[in-house]
Amino acid sequence: MKWPADRILDSSPKSFGMYEVAMPLMAQGIDLIHMEVGRPDFDTPAHIKEATKKALDDGLVHYGDFLGNLEFREALADKARKTNGLPAAPGEILVTNGLTHAAYVTCMAAIDPGDEVILLEPYYPQHINKVELAGGVVITAALDRANGFRIDANAIRSKLTDKTRMIALVNPANPTGRVFSREELQSVADIAQEHDLLVMADEVYEQIVYDDNVHTSIASLDGMWERTFTHFAFTKGYAMDGWRMGYVVANEKFIDGLLKVSMNDVAHVNVFIQEGGRVAVTDSQQCVLDMVSEDKRRRDLVVNRLNAIDGIRCPAPEGTIYAFPDISSFGVPATDLAVDILNQTHVVVESGGFYGKTAEGHFRVCFGAEPYARIEEAMDRLEAYFADRSVAKVG
Numbered sequence: 115m116k117w118p119a120d121r122i123l124d125s126s127p128k129s130f131g132m133y134e135v136a137m138p139l140m141a142q143g144i145d146l147i148h149m150e151v152g153r154p155d156f157d158t159p160a161h162i163k164e165a166t167k168k169a170l171d172d173g174l175v176h177y178g179d180f181l182g183n184l185e186f187r188e189a190l191a192d193k194a195r196k197t198n199g200l201p202a203a204p205g206e207i208l209v210t211n212g213l214t215h216a217a218y219v220t221c222m223a224a225i226d227p228g229d230e231v232i233l234l235e236p237y238y239p240q241h242i243n244k245v246e247l248a249g250g251v252v253i254t255a256a257l258d259r260a261n262g263f264r265i266d267a268n269a270i271r272s273k274l275t276d277k278t279r280m281i282a283l284v285n286p287a288n289p290t291g292r293v294f295s296r297e298e299l300q301s302v303a304d305i306a307q308e309h310d311l312l313v314m315a316d317e318v319y320e321q322i323v324y325d326d327n328v329h330t331s332i333a334s335l336d337g338m339w340e341r342t343f344t345h346f347a348f349t350k351g352y353a354m355d356g357w358r359m360g361y362v363v364a365n366e367k368f369i370d371g372l373l374k375v376s377m378n379d380v381a382h383v384n385v386f387i388q389e390g391g392r393v394a395v396t397d398s399q400q401c402v403l404d405m406v407s408e409d410k411r412r413r414d415l416v417v418n419r420l421n422a423i424d425g426i427r428c429p430a431p432e433g434t435i436y437a438f439p440d441i442s443s444f445g446v447p448a449t450d451l452a453v454d455i456l457n458q459t460h461v462v463v464e465s466g467g468f469y470g471k472t473a474e475g476h477f478r479v480c481f482g483a484e485p486y487a488r489i490e491e492a493m494d495r496l497e498a499y500f501a502d503r504s505v506a507k508v509g
């Protein structure tokens with residue numbers, strides 16, 4: 115791939131947002147309450163660890179199948195059929211190093227230089243590098259901010275050109291916490307089919323939905339299996355972020371292309387952790403339900419406490435581990451406010467600006483990375499911070 119030098123500079127890794135801003139304070143040993151990073155604070159359930167240790171002790175230590183262990187893929191295909199409504203065969207699963215790798219492999223396999231990829235904004239920033247590494251061009255289409263960041267089909271249609279190749283969506287959505295309805299997904303499906311586009315669906319939060327919300331895989335809608343790369347991972351639902359394990363589910367016609375990238379990239383995923391993954395999907399899902407129930411308790415705490423602060427409006431997220439409060443009434447750029455909050459309270463929240471300009475005036479507040487008592491402490495500090503409005507007037 116030949117890029118001009120400035121293009122390579124433009125494509126430098128995107129920052130890690132407020133985590134990066136907080137690093138000097140962490141280096142000084144200051145105890146920060148982290149509500150910016152999106153990692154679960156639960157331990158991986160014991161039975162998953164045990165199965166993995168056993169696999170190692172049983173000698174599952176040699177090269178394996180490039181797509182992933184067959185028994186594991188059989189279990190994943192079964193799960194994809196029963197839970198997600200995808201007509202997947204074991205040969206239509208590629209096990210990857212987390213969802214990050216699933217997205218990378220998909221972008222490298224499916225995007226040609228010059229292809230345009232539409233990201234729904236507020237977007238998941240890590241998609242940008244992957245599209246650009248494949249030589250693609252990121253085009254953003256705003257979600258409907260005035261309507262709780264619903265999908266706006268007209269905004270997508272207005273961004274279509276003859277170079278559009280793919281629409282990428284995250285559902286449940288990071289950073290907004292929306293769980294897209296069937297009707298919203300159908301509007302994307304209609305566009306994809308009318309214009310013969312691919313869809314990349316990041317469904318890493320599939321299990322983390324609250325109240326009556328239901329997660330729907332866009333690939334389960336009529337005509338979408340043929341054009342969708344669906345990405346799942348063990349990262350959030352099973353608290354296995356450090357294990358690095360996810361998978362792509364896609365029509366068999368795409369598998370050779372995906373395999374060509376992943377084989378040359380990592381050969382295949384570590385074989386004994388796949389045994390832990392197999393047990394995770396085939397054993398009881400009670401551990402997931404328990405974690406989601408604790409996430410909901412934390413969500414309610416954060417939403418209630420933020421809404422009690424004068425000037426903040428925080429709808430309850432329908433899924434994920436993120437609240438997305440509107441802080442625009444303070445009239446201060448979100449990043450300035452987040453930096454001041456960090457310095458004054460040692461609570462780290464993410465600035466909406468990290469997710470594109472549509473998210474300006476918002477914070478993303480993760481309630482999944484700290485235990486309940488620490489979140490309570492963070493909310494006490496934020497309440498005190500905003501009670502002193504003179505402190506909030508920064509920038």
Ligand SMILES: Cc1ncc(COP(=O)(O)O)c(C=O)c1O
Nearest residue numbers: 152212213214238288318347349
């Ligand atoms: C939307 C989304 N996709 C992907 C990831 C990364 O997943 P993984 O750790 O499995 O690579 C995250 C992590 O926060 C995420 O929020």
